[in-house]
Amino acid sequence: GESVGLHLPTLSVQEGDNSIINCAYSNSASDYFIWYKQESGKGPQFIIDIRSNMDKRQGQRVTVLLNKTVKHLSLQIAATQPGDSAVYFCAEKGGGGSNYKLTFGKGTLLTVNP
Amino acid sequence: SQTIHQWPATLVQPVGSPLSLECTVEGTSNPNLYWYRQAAGRGLQLLFYSVGIGQISSEVPQNLSASRPQDRQFILSSKKLLLSDSGFYLCAWSVQSGGVSPLHFGNGTRLTVT
Numbered sequence: 001g002e003s004v005g006l007h008l009p010t011l012s013v014q015e016g017d018n019s020i021i022n023c024a025y026s027n028s029a030s031d032y033f034i035w036y037k038q039e040s041g042k043g044p045q046f047i048i049d050i051r052s053n054m055d056k057r058q059g060q061r062v063t064v065l066l067n068k069t070v071k072h073l074s075l076q077i078a079a080t081q082p083g084d085s086a087v088y089f090c091a092e093k094g095g096g097g098s099n100y101k102l103t104f105g106k107g108t109l110l111t112v113n114p
Numbered sequence: 115s116q117t118i119h120q121w122p123a124t125l126v127q128p129v130g131s132p133l134s135l136e137c138t139v140e141g142t143s144n145p146n147l148y149w150y151r152q153a154a155g156r157g158l159q160l161l162f163y164s165v166g167i168g169q170i171s172s173e174v175p176q177n178l179s180a181s182r183p184q185d186r187q188f189i190l191s192s193k194k195l196l197l198s199d200s201g202f203y204l205c206a207w208s209v210q211s212g213g214v215s216p217l218h219f220g221n222g223t224r225l226t227v228t
Contacts (some may be wrong), residue, residue: 032214042218043120043204046160051214083123089157093214104157 019077021089021108030069032093034101035064035075039086039108047075047088077110111112116141120205120220127227133178133192135223137205141187145207147188148217152202164188165210188218200227 013019025033031052036044038068050057050073052066057064063076073090094101117140149161160173162180169193170180172179177196181189188205202224213228 034216036219041207041219041224046216046218049214049216078152091158091217102160106157 009071009106010111011107012113013080015080015082015112015114018081019075019084019110019112020110021075021077021088021110022074023070023075023105024104025055025073025092027091027094027103028068030092031065033066033073034090034091034102035062036071036089036104037084037086038089044089046049080112082112082114085110116168116207118205118220120203120217120219120223122223124224125196125226127225129227130194133190133195133199133225135203135205135225137190137220138186139188139207142186142207144185144210146210147182147186148206148208149178149190149214150204150206152217152222158204159201162190170228174189181227194214195227197227198227200225 011049034049036042037047040101048057048059048062050066053070055066061078065074075088077084077094087109088109089104090103091102120137147164150158151161151163152158160184161178162170162172164182165172167182167185170182177199178192190203202222204222209215210215
């Protein structure tokens with residue numbers, strides 16, 4: 001079946017550095033992608049999303065890049081802070097239909113060292 | 115602004131006992147509502163979703179059921195809990211529209227069945 005996965009299960013960075021979290025997807029028909037941040041004991045928090053008709057989208061300190069050719073999604077966090085430490089998930093929606101059928105990756109644990 | 119509330123935050127129940135987890139959304143009307151389960155080290159698994167009052171779709175066969183008695187209320191239930199029902203349960207909502215929109219999650223309920 002289709003799946004969304006992550007290249008790196010853990011990532012450790014120094015405070016102030018930029019972080020890049022990667023995600024591979026296998027459904028070439030997927031047309032919508034979301035990044036979530038999940039802190040310990042809490043629910044996932046929406047960070048940023050991107051539709052398949054775009055290849056880049058920027059938010060506050062975050063940028064999502066979409067490469068449909070190789071079915072790869074990445075989240076870049078600029079000037080990473082200790083408060084960014086969390087598990088980051090990507091999610092995809094298959095093409096067509098409503099957005100209830102999201103497929104989630106397992107997550108990457110980001111640790112920011114002061 | 116929209117908010118989502120889940121309770122209780124933690125719950126310990128004996129095998130065979132009933133379960134009722136409640137979720138309410140404020141600040142929006144006619145949302146899509148979802149119940150997910152998150153197992154340690156795994157992605158989010160969709161259990162139920164609802165597009166309207168009394169309309170429930172189940173994604174996986176299981177020992178659980180869901181109900182939507184009011185527009186912004188979603189309840190997850192079981193008549194008799196199993197050990198395998200232990201997990202982190204998340205309620206989420208999204209805008210019901212013709213396009214796509216992200217899911218917004220509550221802070222979850224940690225259920226331990228003993």
